[in-house]
Amino acid sequence: MKRGLFFGLFCLLLTGFASPDWGFYGHRKINRMAVFTLPPEMIGFFKKHIEYITQHSVDPDKRRYATKFEAVRHYIDIDHWDVAPFEKVPRLWHDAFLSYAEFLSISETRDTTSYVLPCHFLEGEYSTLPISCDSSYALYYDLIQSKYYDDEILIDASSLQAFSEESIQFASNNIVVVDHFSEYGVLPYHLSQYYDKLVKAFVGRETKAILRLCAEMGHYIGDAHVPLHTTENYNGQLTDQVGIHGFWESRLPELFADDDYDFFVGRAEYVEEVKPYFWDVVLASHSHLDEVLAVEKELSQSYPQDQQYCFEERLEVTIQTQCTDYAAAYHGQLDGMVELRMRDAILSIGSIWYSAWIDAGQPDLNNLDSPLWTESKEENDELEKQYKGGSILGRNHDNE
Ligand SMILES: [Zn+2]
Numbered sequence: 001m002k003r004g005l006f007f008g009l010f011c012l013l014l015t016g017f018a019s020p021d022w023g024f025y026g027h028r029k030i031n032r033m034a035v036f037t038l039p040p041e042m043i044g045f046f047k048k049h050i051e052y053i054t055q056h057s058v059d060p061d062k063r064r065y066a067t068k069f070e071a072v073r074h075y076i077d078i079d080h081w082d083v084a085p086f087e088k089v090p091r092l093w094h095d096a097f098l099s100y101a102e103f104l105s106i107s108e109t110r111d112t113t114s115y116v117l118p119c120h121f122l123e124g125e126y127s128t129l130p131i132s133c134d135s136s137y138a139l140y141y142d143l144i145q146s147k148y149y150d151d152e153i154l155i156d157a158s159s160l161q162a163f164s165e166e167s168i169q170f171a172s173n174n175i176v177v178v179d180h181f182s183e184y185g186v187l188p189y190h191l192s193q194y195y196d197k198l199v200k201a202f203v204g205r206e207t208k209a210i211l212r213l214c215a216e217m218g219h220y221i222g223d224a225h226v227p228l229h230t231t232e233n234y235n236g237q238l239t240d241q242v243g244i245h246g247f248w249e250s251r252l253p254e255l256f257a258d259d260d261y262d263f264f265v266g267r268a269e270y271v272e273e274v275k276p277y278f279w280d281v282v283l284a285s286h287s288h289l290d291e292v293l294a295v296e297k298e299l300s301q302s303y304p305q306d307q308q309y310c311f312e313e314r315l316e317v318t319i320q321t322q323c324t325d326y327a328a329a330y331h332g333q334l335d336g337m338v339e340l341r342m343r344d345a346i347l348s349i350g351s352i353w354y355s356a357w358i359d360a361g362q363p364d365l366n367n368l369d370s371p372l373w374t375e376s377k378e379e380n381d382e383l384e385k386q387y388k389g390g391s392i393l394g395r396n397h398d399n400e
Contacts, residue, residue: 022222022342023250024058029257030345031057031218037268037350042357045365049211056215057222064394069149071394073220075229076185078286088121091279093189094140095119095133100181101144103129105157107171115175122180130166139163144177153177187229188278191220195274195356202360207368218349224278225345230286234395236293243322244296251322252331252338261339268350270358281348288337295333303329 022030032054035046046053063070081089090096100122103115116126119133131139143160147153155177157170194217201209223229228245236244253261271277300308303326310323322330331338357363 022226022345023246023254024061026249026253026257026342027057027061027219027222028054029253029263030222030342030349031215033263033265033346034218034268034349034353037265037347038354039268041362042354042365045368046214046353052211053215053218056212057219059212060216060219068394072182072184072186073190074185074187074223075234075395076187076282077232077234078230078282079289080184080232091188091275092137093186093192094137096181096189097144097179098133098136098140100179102126102178102180103160104176104178105170105172106174106176111171113171129160129164130168131160131163135163147177148179153179184232185229187220187224188275188282191217191224191278192275194220195278195352198353198356199359202357202363205363205368214353217352221281221349221352222345224281225285225341225348227285227288227292227341230282231289233293236296239293239297241293241296241300244293247296247322247327247330248292248338251327252334253342255324255327256331257339257342261342263343263346265343265347265350268347268354271351271355274352274355281344284344285341288341291334291337296330299326299330299333 032050035043035050035053038046060070060073064074078089088099090099098117099120101116101120102122105113105115107113114124114126115129116122117131117133117136118128119136120126139160143155144153147155153176155175157168157173157175160170160175161168194213198210198213198217201213226249228234228248233239234245236242257263307323308326309320311318311320313319357365
């Protein structure tokens with residue numbers, strides 16, 4: 001049996017035990033260390049809540065069991081899009097969404113007409129709406145955003161008329177808006193939206209929101225530093241390397257980070273333009289992708305087959321995972337890449353927390369109400385229940 005297939009099948013048996021993303025270990029470590037990058041005005045508050053920031057770094061992964069909309073926030077398939085000149089991946093969310101949105105008018109006799117905006121990037125035959133792309137911001141936020149999380153995005157046909165000088169005649173009263181973009185990941189857009197929320201939380205001095213958003217932004221920024229979060233070949237499934245996702249981002253840090261890595265990364269820096277910055281992060285991650293895959297491919301072909309996978313006891317369950325020596329060989333050949341990506345993630349998280357605080361006018365964090373809030377136990381219990389009992393809705397990086 002092919003190694004990849006064997007390992008993939010084995011992983012399927014272990015769904016509940018696989019570590020998502022940097023692994024719970026990695027996310028917790030990264031968030032925790034980010035606290036130590038902060039300036040004196042911030043560090044007291046963050047140290048006081050360092051356990052919250054650490055533990056809740058993994059909530060977004062747990063939420064992948066609760067809603068299908070969560071999974072897409074953890075990645076962006078840069079290579080799905082024609083990224084060389086980048087023009088087919090608009091950097092603003094409403095542009096990206098609408099460039100790949102299809103507007104379906106379905107008549108009573110079930111005849112369907114499919115419309116697009118003039119600035120669309122979809123391939124195929126469509127009718128073009130007489131709506132200027134200059135109105136895409138208003139069009140998205142007035143008509144679509146509040147319905148983004150509905151199972152079907154349904155808008156009044158007549159509401160589109162407000163965006164056109166020409167009269168538009170549809171064969172139906174409702175229009176179904178089909179999203180062809182999100183399934184390939186929305187990570188950098190989601191980070192931008194979260195950033196705005198975090199600034200607001202700092203402005204409002206809302207302790208609970210500040211902590212929750214900081215913990216969760218730490219998670220998404222962590223994901224953005226992982227090369228395999230920027231590709232359609234996210235688990236090596238297209239190159240017969242199934243399992244490489246967890247190998248690179250969970251197994252390697254778990255084996256080597258505590259002893260070998262230096263997590264003191266210096267001081268957080270102010271980021272002037274966060275939206276392009278988030279793109280820079282995912283593109284930098286993507287630039288390492290070829291190496292991540294090529295090194296493992298070559299090693300797996302030259303290393304003795306029977307010494308690549310070993311059985312280990314975890315929580316009284318026997319699992320199969322990459323042998324320590326094999327992992328050490330891969331780790332060595334990557335020449336510090338995993339440590340560097342983790343270090344960059346730590347500095348990046350601290351810098352984003354710091355920048356949001358600066359953009360919020362540097363509110364005094366020392367005299368916020370304390371103990372400030374009590375965590376909603378119900379919310380937490382519900383998340384825990386779904387995580388432990390469920391299966392991931394949408395893409396599961398480790399096990400597909
Ligand atoms: Zn994640």
